Amino acid sequence: MATAHTASHSATAHDHHEHEHHDNFITKYIFTQDHKMIGKQFLITGIFWAIIGGLLSVIFRLQLGFPDMQLEFLKPILGGWITAEGKLDPDFYLALVTMHGTIMVFFVLTAGLSGTFSNFLIPLQIGARDMASGFMNMLSYWFFFLSSVIMFVSLFIETGPAAGGWVVYPPLSALEQAIPGSGLGMTLWLIAMTCFIASSLLGGINYITTVINLRTKGMSFSRLPLTIWAFFLTAVIGLLSFPVLFSAALLLVFDRSFGTSFYLSDIYIGGEPLPNTGGSPVLYQHLFWFLGHPEVYIVLLPALGITSEIIATNSRKPIFGYKAMVISMLGITILSFIVWAHHMFVSGMNPFLGSIFMFLTLIIAIPSAVKVFNYLTTLWRGNLIFTPGMLFSIGLVSFFISGGLTGIFLGNSAIDIQLHDTYFVVAHFHLVMGSASFFGLMAGVYHWFPKMFGRMMDARLGYVHFWLTFIGVYMVFFPMHYIGIAGFPRRYYTWTNFEFSNMYTDLNMFVSAAAIVTFAAQLIFLFNFFYSMYRGRVASLNPWRSNTLEWTTPLHPGHGNWPGEIPAVYRWPYDYSKPGAPEDFIPQTVPLSATPESNLPHEQELVKLEKAIIADEETLLVANESKAS
Amino acid sequence: MEEKFAFVENAEQPIAMHPKKFALWLFIVTVVMIFASMTSAYIVRQSEGNWLEFDLPEIFWYTTGVIILSSVTLHWSYLSAKKDELGNLKTGMIITTVLGLTFLVGQWYSWVALVDRDVFFVGNPAGSFLYVFTGLHALHLISGVIFLIIVLISSFKYEVHSKSMDRMEMLVTYWHFLGGLWIYLFMFLLLNH
Numbered sequence: 001m002a003t004a005h006t007a008s009h010s011a012t013a014h015d016h017h018e019h020e021h022h023d024n025f026i027t028k029y030i031f032t033q034d035h036k037m038i039g040k041q042f043l044i045t046g047i048f049w050a051i052i053g054g055l056l057s058v059i060f061r062l063q064l065g066f067p068d069m070q071l072e073f074l075k076p077i078l079g080g081w082i083t084a085e086g087k088l089d090p091d092f093y094l095a096l097v098t099m100h101g102t103i104m105v106f107f108v109l110t111a112g113l114s115g116t117f118s119n120f121l122i123p124l125q126i127g128a129r130d131m132a133s134g135f136m137n138m139l140s141y142w143f144f145f146l147s148s149v150i151m152f153v154s155l156f157i158e159t160g161p162a163a164g165g166w167v168v169y170p171p172l173s174a175l176e177q178a179i180p181g182s183g184l185g186m187t188l189w190l191i192a193m194t195c196f197i198a199s200s201l202l203g204g205i206n207y208i209t210t211v212i213n214l215r216t217k218g219m220s221f222s223r224l225p226l227t228i229w230a231f232f233l234t235a236v237i238g239l240l241s242f243p244v245l246f247s248a249a250l251l252l253v254f255d256r257s258f259g260t261s262f263y264l265s266d267i268y269i270g271g272e273p274l275p276n277t278g279g280s281p282v283l284y285q286h287l288f289w290f291l292g293h294p295e296v297y298i299v300l301l302p303a304l305g306i307t308s309e310i311i312a313t314n315s316r317k318p319i320f321g322y323k324a325m326v327i328s329m330l331g332i333t334i335l336s337f338i339v340w341a342h343h344m345f346v347s348g349m350n351p352f353l354g355s356i357f358m359f360l361t362l363i364i365a366i367p368s369a370v371k372v373f374n375y376l377t378t379l380w381r382g383n384l385i386f387t388p389g390m391l392f393s394i395g396l397v398s399f400f401i402s403g404g405l406t407g408i409f410l411g412n413s414a415i416d417i418q419l420h421d422t423y424f425v426v427a428h429f430h431l432v433m434g435s436a437s438f439f440g441l442m443a444g445v446y447h448w449f450p451k452m453f454g455r456m457m458d459a460r461l462g463y464v465h466f467w468l469t470f471i472g473v474y475m476v477f478f479p480m481h482y483i484g485i486a487g488f489p490r491r492y493y494t495w496t497n498f499e500f501s502n503m504y505t506d507l508n509m510f511v512s513a514a515a516i517v518t519f520a521a522q523l524i525f526l527f528n529f530f531y532s533m534y535r536g537r538v539a540s541l542n543p544w545r546s547n548t549l550e551w552t553t554p555l556h557p558g559h560g561n562w563p564g565e566i567p568a569v570y571r572w573p574y575d576y577s578k579p580g581a582p583e584d585f586i587p588q589t590v591p592l593s594a595t596p597e598s599n600l601p602h603e604q605e606l607v608k609l610e611k612a613i614i615a616d617e618e619t620l621l622v623a624n625e626s627k628a629s
Numbered sequence: 630m631e632e633k634f635a636f637v638e639n640a641e642q643p644i645a646m647h648p649k650k651f652a653l654w655l656f657i658v659t660v661v662m663i664f665a666s667m668t669s670a671y672i673v674r675q676s677e678g679n680w681l682e683f684d685l686p687e688i689f690w691y692t693t694g695v696i697i698l699s700s701v702t703l704h705w706s707y708l709s710a711k712k713d714e715l716g717n718l719k720t721g722m723i724i725t726t727v728l729g730l731t732f733l734v735g736q737w738y739s740w741v742a743l744v745d746r747d748v749f750f751v752g753n754p755a756g757s758f759l760y761v762f763t764g765l766h767a768l769h770l771i772s773g774v775i776f777l778i779i780v781l782i783s784s785f786k787y788e789v790h791s792k793s794m795d796r797m798e799m800l801v802t803y804w805h806f807l808g809g810l811w812i813y814l815f816m817f818l819l820l821n822h
Contacts, residue, residue, distance in 0.1 A: 132648035205655040209648050239655060243662035247670065254761070259751040262674070262758075278679045278753045283670055290666065 031142075033134030034559040038141050039120030040452060043445070045148060046112020047526070052152075053103035054519045060096040063088045065512025067494055067505075081160070090493040094163035095181045097491055099155065101166030102189070104434065106196055107151070109299040111144050113441045114238075117302055118207045118231040120448065124550035125225050127216025127567060129560045132209040136202050143199035147192045154188035162189035165491060167292065170263035170284050174255045177269055186256070190249050197242045197249075204242075207235035216549070217613070218569035223588070225548050225573045226319060229326050230305020233333045234298050240337065241294040248287035255279070282347055289340035296433050297336045301329060303440020304371060304400075307393040309573075310447050311375055313546045314390035315382025316584050318574035321374045328367035335364050345416045354413040361411035368404055372397060383577070383584070387544065388462025389447035395470045396439040402474075403432025406481065421491075424484025427477045435473045442469075445529070450543045454555045455536030461528040465521060472518030479507045547573045547587045568617065570610060571603075653799050657806050660769060664810060667765070668817050671758050675821065681753035685818055686742035692735035693815055699728035700808040703777075706784075707801045713791045715784070722781040725804075729774045736767050755822070762814050766807075773807045776800050 032038060059078075062069060070086040071078075081092040119137065123130055131137045154161040163181025164173035168189065176183045211224075211232045224232075251262040255276075263284045264276035312319040319325060341349060341357040375397045384390070406428040409415050419425060442465075449457045483504050488495055496502050542551040549569065553561050567589040575586040580598035591614065592599055593607045674680075706721025740760065743749075748756035780800050783789055789797050 133652065136652070201656075201659055205652050205659075208655055209651045213646055213648050213651060239658055240662055243659045244666040247663050247666040250765075251670070251761070254750075254757070260754070260757040261752070262670075262754050265679075278681075278755075280674050280677055280754075283674050286673060287666060287670060 031138060033130070033138050035119045035123050035131045035134070035137060036452070036557065036561075038137050039116050039118075041141050042111055042115035042119060042144070043452075045145065046108050046116060046441075047529070049103050049107040049112065049148065050522075051526075052155075053100050053108055054522065056096045056100040056103070058516055058519050059088070060093055060100070061512040061515045063093055063493065065509045067496060088493075091163060091180050092160055093493045094165075094179065094491065095160045095185065098163050098165055098168075098181065099151075099161050102151070102162070105166060105295065105299065106193070107148060109434070109437045109441070110200065110295070111196070113437060113444075114231065114234055114298065114302050115141075115144065115203060116441075117227070117306060117444050117448075118203065118235065120452065121227055121550065122207055122210050122231055123214070124451070124553065124557075124561060125228050125548050126211060126214065126219050127549050127562075127569065128210060128214035129562075129566070131206045132214060133206055136206050140199045140202035140206065143195050143202065147195035147199060150188050150192040150195065154185050154192070157184055157188070159183045159185055161185040167285075167288055168252070169288075170252060170255060170279075170281050171267055174252060174264055175267070175269070175274075176256070190253055190256075193249055194246065197246050200238050200242050204235040204238040207231055208239065211235075216566045216569055217617075223569055223572045226308035226322070226325055226329075227302075227305040229329055230301045230308070233329050234301045237294045237298050237301070237333055237336060241291040241298070244287055245291035248284060248291070251287075252284065282344070282349065285344050285347055286340070289343045290337070292343060293340040294336040296429075297332055299433055299437045300440075301332065303396060303437040303443075304329070306440045306444040306447070307375065307396050309548070310387075310389045310393040310443050311378050311397075312574050312576060313447075313544050314385045314387055314393075315378050316385070316576045317378055317382040318576055318578075319374065320377035320380075321370070322572065322574065324370050325374055328370040331367040332364065335360065335367070339364065342411055342413070342416075345413045346420050351413070358411060358413045362408065364411075365404070365408060368400070372401055372404070385544075387446065388457070388459055388466055389443045389544075391463065391466040391470075392439045392443035392446060395466065396436045396443065398470075399431045399436040399439060399473070403428055403430075403436060407432060418487075419484065421489050422484035423480045423488050423490055426490050427480035427484055430477050430480075431473070435477070439469075442466075442525070447544065448550075449529075449532065449536075450539035451550050451553075451557075453533050453536070454539055455532050455534075456539045456543060457528050457532040457536060461524055465524045465528065468521035468524070469518060472514055472521060475514035476511050476518060479511050483507055483511075542587075545583075545585050547575060547585055549588055552587065552589055565621075568613070647795060649795070650799055650802070653802060657803070660806075660810070663765070664762075664814065667758070667762060668814075671762075671817075672821065674754055674758070679753070681748070681755040682822070683746055683748050683756070685759075685822060686739040686746075688735055688739045688742055689815055689818075692732050692739065693812065695728055695732045695735060696808045696811050699725050699732065700805050702728060703801060703804050707797055710784070710789050710794060710797050711791050715787065715790065718784050718789060719781075722777070722784050726774065726777045726781055729770065729777055729804075733767055733770060733774070736763050736770075739763060759818065759822075762818070766811055766814060769810070770807055773804055776803060 028034075029037065032041075059074070062071065071082050071088055072086040074088075075082050078088075078092070081089045083089055119131070122128070151161075159180040161181060162168060162173070162185045163179050164186065168186070172178050173182055173186055176186075211228060215224075251260075254260040255263050259275070261276035261279040263281050264274065264279040265281075267274045267276065308319055308325060339357060339361045341353060342361045345354050345357075379394070406424065410419055410425060410428055446457055446462055449455070486500055486504060488504060496505060539555065541555060544551075549567060552567050554563060569588045570591040571586065571588055573588050575581070575598075577584045578586060578595075578598045581595060582597075586595060586598070591607075591610055592603050593610055593614075596604075596607075599607065702721050703725040706718050706725060709715070709717035709721055740763070743756065743759065748759070750757055750760045777800065780789060780796055783796065
């Protein structure tokens, strides 16, 4: 079905004049409907949130690593949250970890990663003028912006932002009396997340519609770059799971503000019973994790897609097992919906149910291992070119392995009794989901920066940034496994009253110091990013000698991407180092009939078909030209 | 210097399906997921016991009839528009809009009936869930009625006819879906309350 799109756009001279002067500052940079600018908006907002989220983690790492430290110097920023003794307020500590989680998971690694690259790359790589609905796309960004503003404001209110953990379990999050953060902060959190869900759904609907309906001629599903496959499946996951988070949040709002008892039952506060009866807090966990687990893959899949593309390009080799990659991503997509209860092994769930979810969870290791294997075999004996993007991609593979291995432990319902809610869990998901996705994001920025801004980022600064971050991440999260195995629970303000946990104080100190250094290393990236945007070396049209369609656009593509006809596609995107070919890459736009020297036998068969298509195209072109004249 | 050029919507867009219709289907998927999660939550919660038993308001049978009837009249308007019988189209659209509003009023009276039975929004989740189901569905139905009114107005401006059916087709899809959703919810409640 996919090859049936046999018409083409044409920009005739006449229309050219009609539209030329439409862009003013506001429609170009602010309320833009151009997918490339919207992608950049998501990226800049994501970077802003990453700085905030990182700073929050530095503050609570100070508390964890140096519990006796005088934090008076933070008073100008944190004000009343520093107590009279110069200590961090314990309630604010909870708010910090909550907001760090929320910001990083949703605002940075969902909106900042998927929002940026799905928007930027989908039309460029499938050969479309823009998204299916530019207006919905704009709306998607502005819902995200609104959500960001509300979440940002909640950081500054008197009772502090939400503090019940990023999962906001009731009853803690449902009762205003529970902690200060469950008051106005929690309300703002819920409003912000509702806007965020609306933004994600608008974006996701657009991505799916675009990938299915707006591919250029010849761009069949089997010729899609793996990035597009990843973004597509990510959008499908989001479309199916975010509405469930909406349901969970809606019932929570009713419990909080209207006095219903969906999640609340038999609660005593100060000896007085609350009127709520008949609710079930586990119900919230089911609903939340039905989103929460797929969310992990919403965060990770785009990063894996970006990695596939960058590793293949910079190994100068076709991706190993294209079909296996697609099938394993499909497998991950399906499995992501049937493993949610592994987050609830110790929540009082039926242990038999636990063993079913354990089984399903461990199955995810198979598609994940297939992907890792394919990355490594793509790298194997490739002509590796270590661009910063490539280094970050390899870094992602490293984190995906080391973090994925601990997932096998945690997916086990018996071992989880010991490990749940300890720093072992924190270390696991920060490696496999947090750092891996962050590295995917960074790889994508380094790789597509020339397309975004027409300039190159400085490679040497990129290398420094990579090595500091890569080593830093392992220094932060590797020791955390040991702290976790020892039984140090997450989300605790202090845990030094026991002998066994006391002996890990120096390890915590080490982790905190490493975290601060790693955070500081990101300043190199920030400088590189903004400096290169204006002063970087002007990029060539195809700086990485890549096959995909985005590199056939002008250096600064306008709204509509290609000045003339949209190029047609004749081959898959991974024809690197094809035997017989004069160059080590053959872009997707080169017809098979033009490369008889490197065609495989079955491709020679396709040449005949191709010639028929080209003939069609030429008649159309002639027809258009006669119309124009 | 940035090169500028125009995006031309020509007749031969390489599209497998009308993108807006496709997007509508995806929107419907999200609504399905909301109600699927809500009804699953209902079952999960119900299985834990401490569940208030009460009779469903009889008025649900009437509102169900109304919404089925509205789907029929809308489909009649749709067929009329396809045949360019614009008089019938207008009549059908007016009847459908009135039926849609009637359904909403009927749902309001179902809440009155619930209150009469001492089943309140605040209280045992059995009742709360019923309010959430009907309320959320009514909210979507209001969006459907707004859509109906928009198409109604454009049909009076002679903008809906056999050559311009996109909006009408989307309306029909959405409205039939909302009717089907209500029938699902009602059946679900009949079987599980």
